Every structure is written in structure tokens, then in C-alpha cells.
Amino acid sequence: MPEKTLINSHSRKTSVFLTALMAFLLAFLILGGNRDNPRMMAAGAVYLVFLTVITYLIFRTGMVGKYRSIFFATYAVGFSLSFIPMLIETRGSMFLSGEEILSLSAPLCHLTLPMIAIPAVVYGFLIFPTKLFSEMGFFPMLYLWLGATLFLGRGWCSWGCFYGGVDEFFSKLLPKKIVSSKNFNYTLRFFPYAFLLVIVLWAFIALEPVYCTWFCPFKAITEFIKPTNWLMWVQTGIFVSIFLGLVVVLPLLMKRRTQCGLFCPFGAFQAVIGQVNPYRVKIDGEKCTKCNTCVQQCPTFSLTEEAVSKGKSCISCTRCGKCMDVCPRGAIQYSLIGVPLRNSEKGGGFFGEVFRPDTLFIFGALLFGGVLSSGMVSTSLLRITNLAVNGSFLLK
Numbered sequence: 001m002p003e004k005t006l007i008n009s010h011s012r013k014t015s016v017f018l019t020a021l022m023a024f025l026l027a028f029l030i031l032g033g034n035r036d037n038p039r040m041m042a043a044g045a046v047y048l049v050f051l052t053v054i055t056y057l058i059f060r061t062g063m064v065g066k067y068r069s070i071f072f073a074t075y076a077v078g079f080s081l082s083f084i085p086m087l088i089e090t091r092g093s094m095f096l097s098g099e100e101i102l103s104l105s106a107p108l109c110h111l112t113l114p115m116i117a118i119p120a121v122v123y124g125f126l127i128f129p130t131k132l133f134s135e136m137g138f139f140p141m142l143y144l145w146l147g148a149t150l151f152l153g154r155g156w157c158s159w160g161c162f163y164g165g166v167d168e169f170f171s172k173l174l175p176k177k178i179v180s181s182k183n184f185n186y187t188l189r190f191f192p193y194a195f196l197l198v199i200v201l202w203a204f205i206a207l208e209p210v211y212c213t214w215f216c217p218f219k220a221i222t223e224f225i226k227p228t229n230w231l232m233w234v235q236t237g238i239f240v241s242i243f244l245g246l247v248v249v250l251p252l253l254m255k256r257r258t259q260c261g262l263f264c265p266f267g268a269f270q271a272v273i274g275q276v277n278p279y280r281v282k283i284d285g286e287k288c289t290k291c292n293t294c295v296q297q298c299p300t301f302s303l304t305e306e307a308v309s310k311g312k313s314c315i316s317c318t319r320c321g322k323c324m325d326v327c328p329r330g331a332i333q334y335s336l337i338g339v340p341l342r343n344s345e346k347g348g349g350f351f352g353e354v355f356r357p358d359t360l361f362i363f364g365a366l367l368f369g370g371v372l373s374s375g376m377v378s379t380s381l382l383r384i385t386n387l388a389v390n391g392s393f394l395l396k
Helices: 012-034 038-061 064-091 098-102 110-123 138-159 162-171 186-206 210-215 217-221 230-254 258-262 265-276 293-297 305-310 322-326 349-354 357-390
Strands: 279-283 332-336
Touching (some): 012 349, 012 357, 038 357, 064 322, 110 138, 110 210, 138 162, 138 265, 138 357, 162 217, 162 230, 162 258, 186 210, 186 265, 210 230, 217 230, 230 258, 293 305, 293 322
Antiparallel strands (some): 279 332
């Protein structure tokens, strides 16, 4: 077999330049916002160093999937270690009380956006208990989603969504897969689209965010209404079972992101709407030998033999970069619509490398994800430090 070509690798000069530019921008955005909080500024500086190292390794080695995964899993752990203790500090538990629901104090989750859109247009009100302009209310989340969609498309699911990072984390814990997906039935990847249609129509009829009420597995690590009757206990059992099965157990056994690829209705929504983003993952037919290594290892089941024969990934592709890491011929690369694929890893000198489609996408995605995750990871670092020094994970 010929030596593997790292199609996304960059020269040392270009890698240093891109890393320095990333460090400057992140320092301005992360540290600048914490000037009045020395502890958060110090924690942010630690995370800045981590992101800087990740940036250099991605560009220099070309192993986008490998180092993005480390960043993404760190992001997910930071989210969990910051959000859950924050709820305990402010509420005393993870339960969402009736008072908070009545006062519209629940933070809006991006997963609710497909459900609340039609009722908002038709009836003129939100079916989720959140304020329009609060820090974690409707419009801030809407603007965040619009920005993510324009810059990342469905790449949001592998570079920005903290929930996606959770099943990414569990999929990386074991060194080898225990359950093979060689004979996997790829028609299952259409389930999220059917599920999306069901919950959107159901939410419109019932005028409630039914995915949140019944199915969302991530209530297990965020917030949920305290069960007080048999129906609420059934709902709790359902979302806990989905979390354990699709977010923890199957990713551990299969080393693939089963929740993201086979269940998440927001992922299906993002796959469709995210087509406005101009970046794609394409396959060079002249290099590809149809070995199907990429099909077998795609974390979100977004590559099939049929898609490979057409030289592209499926619409559900999250731009994670894993296929590019494992392709033995360097046949897969990020591309812009209308821009021809590169014939080799050579980028045409410094400026050619800086303005390559893969460079622009990776740089923008990592910058977006780095800024979005900075507060969560920095806070979790403070909590870990506080636990080591004072014996408490809480900051208050």
C-alpha cells in the first residue's frame, strides 16, 4: 500500500502563521472578556494554550479528525462540569421548577428550534418557557444558530454542539470497537428525518416542546422537571434510557456517534438547512480505490458505498474530518462549491495554503468552537482547582 497522504497537512511556516493568528484572535475574544475576573482570565489562559496546541497539530499533521475529537470531547466535559454545578448553585438541584417555568426562566436549548418555529409564526408565541431577549433566551440562541449555520452548516454538530461532544467523548473511551458495524443497515440513518417531521407536527398540535418533554437524552446532564406522577416517571425513564443507550453504551461499543447519526432530529434539521453553507466533503474519484475504509469508520454514518461512488458524503455529514484521517490515498478533502479538488497535498506556497478551502473551513470552525466553549471549559477548570484546594466543586 502506498504511503498515506495527509491531504490537510500544511507546511511548518503556514502552520505557525495560522496558529499565531488563532492565538491572537482567541486571546482577544477569551481573555478580553474576563479582564475584571483574574481567576477566569487565568483559566481562560490555560484553555487558550490548549487550543493553540490543537490548532498547530491540526494544521501541521493534517489529522483533522483526531485533534478535533480531542477538542470536542474536552468541550463536552467542560460543558457538563460547568452547567450541572451551576444549576446546583443557583437552584439547589437539576430540577426545573414550576416557578421557573411560569417566570420564563428556562435557558433555551438549540434543539428546540425546529419545534417552536411554526407555532411562533402561526400563533405569535413561544411554546418554550424562555424570555425573548435574556442572556440564554430566544433571540441570542437564534442568532447563535444562524451564525453556526452560515459558517459551519452541519459542521455545527462536530465543532460547536456541546451535546455532540458528549457521545464523541464516550465513543473515544475504549481503544477498540467491541461491536462491529460492518453489516450495519444504512437505511437507519433516515430515521432522524422522519423523527424530525413527527416532533414538529406533534409540537404544533400539542403546543408544547414534545422532544424536550419526552425524548431528549441530554436532560440527563442538564435540567428536567422533577417527576411527581407516573406519567412524568415514564418520561424520565425514556430520556434516561435513550441517554444510556445511544449516548453512552452504543458509542462505547461501536466507537461511532449513534445519537448524532441515528436519532437526533435537530441534526436532521441542521443537515437540510445547513446546505446554505458552501463547504462540502468530496472524494477524488481518481485517487479513491473504493476500499470503503471511510464508510466503515465514519462516526455519524454519513458515508455509504453509493455516496463514495458519487464522490461525495451524504447530506448528514458533520465535517468531522475522520474520513480524511483514515483514507489511505488522501482522496477525501474539504471543498468549496464550484472549486476544483486539489490533486495533492501541496497547496501552492504560503498564500496557496492559507487560502485553501480546508484551511478556511478548519480555521473558522475551530475559532467558532473555541470561543463558544471557552466559558464552559474555563469555569470547569476553576471548579476542578477549587475541588483540589478547598474540597468543593462548587464556587459559591
